[in-house]
Amino acid sequence: MLHNAFVLDEDHLAFRDTVRALARTELLDGYHVRAASTDFPHRELRTLADAGLIDLTLAEEHGGQGADLLALALACEEVGYADPNLGYVLFATNSLVSLLAEQQSAAIRRWVRPVAVGEALGCWAVTEPGTGSDAAALRTKAVRVDGGWVLTGEKTSVTQAPHADIAVVLAQTDPALGARGIGCFLVECADPSVSSQRFTDPGFKPLGRGSVTMDGTVVPDDRVLAAPGTGFGRIMAEFDLSRTLIALTCIGAAQRALDAASAYVRERTAFGRPLAANQGVSFPIAEHTTYLAAVRALAYQTIGLRMAGLPHTTQAAMLKWWAPRVAFAAIQEAVVLHGQVGWSDEMPLQSLLRDVSGYQIGDGTPQIQKIIIARDVLGRDPRPRP
Structure with a gap:
């Protein structure tokens, strides 16, 4: 924890120094080359995973490190020093791993370890072409069917979309309810009804940014991350x-x-x-x-x-x-x-x-x-x- 004077305790100082040494030894020198490439940094992701940084805040009972958010914050600053793209991978994947692990469904939880060890990638699909910052005004629809939901719509400006195996998708189940009608769904990108397009950007090249389009994608009930009314x-x-x-x-x-x-x-x-x-x-x-x-x-x-x-x-x-x-x-x-x-x-x-x-x-x-x-x-x- 932080002391009242905002001074790190010995444990957090030691952790920061360990991450700093890893980042500046293993990640810093290669950043310049990686930043110009559209290849996802899989080897560096494994380096982070092997160091226990991808499941850093995941509870120990779920196989994670059980560290606090202060440790994650320190890691983000140190990894960001070496490579700001990998800084994104670090915090976005930690959040994804925690979200998956808190679910009761085996169909969702089966993704926890692959993501945590760097074998699978996820993305957060929230933004839409016509509703950038107004996340409550979603047009992606989720229609109730027997045993699940059918999703139709397009997400845009999704970081890691070109490489993702799974996507966390917000969709509207009842437009009349506004934000209270939004649910959160786990979409598997290998589904034939899901497509992705990569954008050409000046930065974030190795991570990639793109769209995720769902055309009648069936999401079973056991892949609902947050029920309508709680997803937003x-x-x-x-x-x-x-x-x-x-x-x-x-x-x-x-x-x-x-x-x-x-x-x-x-x-x-x-x-x-x-x-x-x-x-x-x-x-x-x-x-x-x-x-x-x-x-x-x-x-x-x-x-x-x-x-x-x-x-x-x-x-x-x-x-x-x-x-x-x-x-x-x-x-x-x-x-x-x-x-x-x-x-x-x-x-x-x-x-x-x-x-x-x-x-x-x-x-x-x-x-x-x-x-x-x-x-x-x-x-x-x-x-x-x-």
């Missing part, structure tokens, strides 16, 4: 966690860029002295280091609130719009401080810049996050109260 809330609660972990993944990547810039300006000389001796160089590094520290503090506070069972939706929304922007700015500054070397593809800075930019959109745009924050501060109806 269940997934929205996951967003509060993923938005926080996205922040830490981005901060990890930005810290790598600043560390590289700091090393470069100490070594590079101009007019007889190191670049770092100039305030025009040292001050930007000081400023961005401050911004990263502020985001990091809010992120770990938010993890603490979640662990304590306290409300944290607003804090997660703050992190989601702010952290990717802070990280992007820090990486961009690192590019400039490297001069022409930073602009080239000789270093991973351009890859970091592209990959972090995608986090500004996924899991809710900055505009949506600010609506969430404003509603908390001002209320849903900002007019003066009588």
Whole structure:
């Protein structure tokens, strides 16, 4: 647990150092090549799985590590430092493994171990072409039939869709009920009625982003993850966690860029002295280091609130719009401080810049996050109260 002064205890410090050593030894050097490839990083996923990081928060009785969310947050920051794409794999797969394991159905639970050891991949299929951030206004339909449901509709902007074996799908069972009619279903992507299309993106290349289309896909009752009326809330609660972990993944990547810039300006000389001796160089590094520290503090506070069972939706929304922007700015500054070397593809800075930019959109745009924050501060109806 975090102490009152937000200082990590010895166990968490030791865990952080172990993950840091793994990430910087096994994952960091290969990031630049992986970031330019559309091949999924299966070997690196196995590395994470072998280290117990993919089932990190899964309860021990289910075969997991039984670690707390603070450990997951630390892992996301350290893995994000080495590879922000693998940072996504880490938190998204941990959430998926936990969701699968909490189910009673054997048809769902059979996927827990394959996903946890890196033999199978999943994706979260929520966004739709006409309902991006308005997740409650889904058009994907789930029609009740004997023994299950028939799903019809298209999901878009689904990370890992081109590689996924299973998809967590939100679908509307009764449009008149709005969010209260939404159910959550486990769809097996090998089903002939399910198709996927890959998008061409500047970043997140190894993970891939695409669509998942269901054309009369039958989902038996034993593959219902959350019944109508509970599906929407269940997934929205996951967003509060993923938005926080996205922040830490981005901060990890930005810290790598600043560390590289700091090393470069100490070594590079101009007019007889190191670049770092100039305030025009040292001050930007000081400023961005401050911004990263502020985001990091809010992120770990938010993890603490979640662990304590306290409300944290607003804090997660703050992190989601702010952290990717802070990280992007820090990486961009690192590019400039490297001069022409930073602009080239000789270093991973351009890859970091592209990959972090995608986090500004996924899991809710900055505009949506600010609506969430404003509603908390001002209320849903900002007019003066009588």
